[in-house]
Amino acid sequence: DRAVEGSCIGKEIDFVAPSVGMEFDCYDDAYNYYNYYARESGFSVRVKNSWFKRSSKEKYGAVLCCSSQGFKRVKGVNHIRRETRTGCPAMMRIRAVVSSGRWRILEVTLQHNHVLGVKPSNKKKPISSGVSSEPATLKLYRAVVVNSSEDRLKGSSRIPDQLNLKKGETQAMYNFLCRMQLSNPNFSYLVDLTEDGRLRNVFWIDARSLASACYFSDVVFFDDACLTNGYEAPVVGFFGVNHHGRSVLLGCGLLSDGTVESYTWFFRSWLSCNPGRIPRTVVTEKCEILKIVVAEAFPSSKHRFCLSRIVRRIPEKLGGLSNYEAVRKKLLKTVYESSKPVEFEAAWGFMIHHMGVADNEWLRSLYEDRDLWAPVFQSDVCFVGISGVEASTATFFDDYLQKQTSTKEFIDKYELAAYKNHNEEVIADTESRNSSPDLKTESPFEAQLSEAYTREIFRRFQVEVEATPSCLCTKLRDDAFLVRESSEIRTYEVLFDSAAVEVSCVCCFFGFNFHGYLCRHALCVLSFNGVEEVPSKYILPRWNRDYKRLRIRDGIAAGTELTKRYGELYGSAVGVVEEGAVCLERYKMAVELLESSL
Secondary structure (H helix, E strand, O other): OEEOOHHHOOOEEOOOOOOOOOEEOOHHHHHHHHHHHHHHHOOOEEEEEEEEOOOOOOEEEEEEEEOOOOOOOOOOOOOOOOOOOOOOOOEEEEEEOOOOOOEEEEEEEOOOOOOOOOOOOOOOOOOOOOOOOOOOOOOOOOOOOOOOOHHHOOOOOOOOOOOOOOOOHHHHHHHHHHHHHHHOOOOEEEEEEOOOOOEEEEEEEOHHHHHHHHHHOOEEEEEOHHHHOOOOOOEEEEEEEOOOOOEEEEEEEEEOOOOHHHHHHHHHHHHHHOOOOOOOEEEEOOOHHHHHHHHHHOOOOEEEEOHHHHHHOHHHHHOOOOOHHHHHHHHHHHHHHOOOHHHHHHHHHHHHHHOOOOOOHHHHHHHHOHHHOOHHHOOOOOOOOOOOOOOOHHHHHHHHOOOOOOHHHHHHHHHHHHHHHHHHHHHHHHHHHHOOOOOOOOOHHHHHHHOOEOHHHHHHHHHHHHHHHHEEEEEEEOOEEEEEEOOOOOEEEEEEEOOOOEEEEOOHHHOHHHHOOOOHHHHHHHHHOOOOOOOHHHOOHHHEOOHHHHHHHHOOOOOOOHHHHHHHHHHHHHHHHHHHOOOHHHHHHHHHHHHHHO
């Protein structure tokens, strides 16, 4: 899709040329990549300069150049050889990044002042010992491919192991990445190339997503629906939940396939751009490959399958059953109304053995993975209300990404979509700070949190407060109560520790661990026991209207590594910029604040 600049014009290749901002795991990867690019383009490489630390003798910088760069010295030579150098300007300057240890391209010149050689044939050449056999791959991780993703790639006609780009889209992608980095110094991207230099996978994260990751990367949702559902643009991304309960983009890109190696490359790319930010919880589609990848990339995180995505697949997976409607109702009742694991096991067993679905493979796999998705098993997991329906690529990009949207159309509209979502957050911030919600009850809980929560989170909590008077509370023992809503027959057991003022409801899907605020049953028990304020342990700081400001003010420990301090400071600076952009008066204040801090 792109012709090499200089004397090689007219030779069509599909190899991404080096550009400022590209990063590599180590010096050898950077050297091998440039050497391969040179071989494909028809020139050879030499090391012009190298820089080493005085104390450790560790290399931290280098300039790689065309072998025709400069001119040979002829002083004191008896026999002058024919000059082969032309003073060629083609070069690539690289340097180790202190915060991540990776190597980044700082400067690059692609033009040559001489005729380039003929591109070598595709015949494999013997590789000397100590040299990587995959020099073209800007890789973070390559693993064995597990061929169990094919059933998830619906209606796909993709070429294996590379992005199925149309003519001109490789150049469009290259232009997009360069343009974003030039206009946004904190824009980062990584590309994964095949052995013959074709784009396989791409990852990028812009400044707003990078700042959002500082605040909202504790619980993330990885969405690959566009890839698995056969979208023309196979967009995948990480999403979080902001202080308004809305999904925020934490980084996205394009994947060529749903293999272990592609997913792992993408996950590690995200980590490399967010060093030290390991999510507490990672939510994904139900997928065996993603179980492997999450365990490998995020070993300390809790991996869970998205319940809403599982429920949405019920018609597809069970629609052919003759008693489909009965099975569907029983399945949903088992999932949402089981208060304890023993109840879930009993209800599931009844459904399987009495409704003729014991041989259904999908139900069998659901049961085997029940610990990863069934609400009754998630008492120790915080989801902060994240949903695969709302926190999805298609929903986030809305009108800008449809099934037939091409890759070029998507990247052309990416900035518009990102700005639209960011602008909505700014509007919500302004509304939360400058207006007070209307109180609908006499509950002290409602008045207490109306001053703390953002408008949207308070609205959701207010629904629970309004439903509290309809709950009837019965004491079982000193530390346990039964709560029944007047409109339901079902009762909910709520545990209460009066000494520690701790409350826990078994309603699972509607409780504190899932939504991040107390349910009506827990509020009823607190009120029954004379507690007039929601304990601080049940008021998540992330729902505070001033969460970003408070988080920066609290900061991080002095001994925390450089990269985290950088991330926190950058997030704070972005907050000042956002405030300053609202109006001229705030702009002047922001300028004064930034200037006085330097």
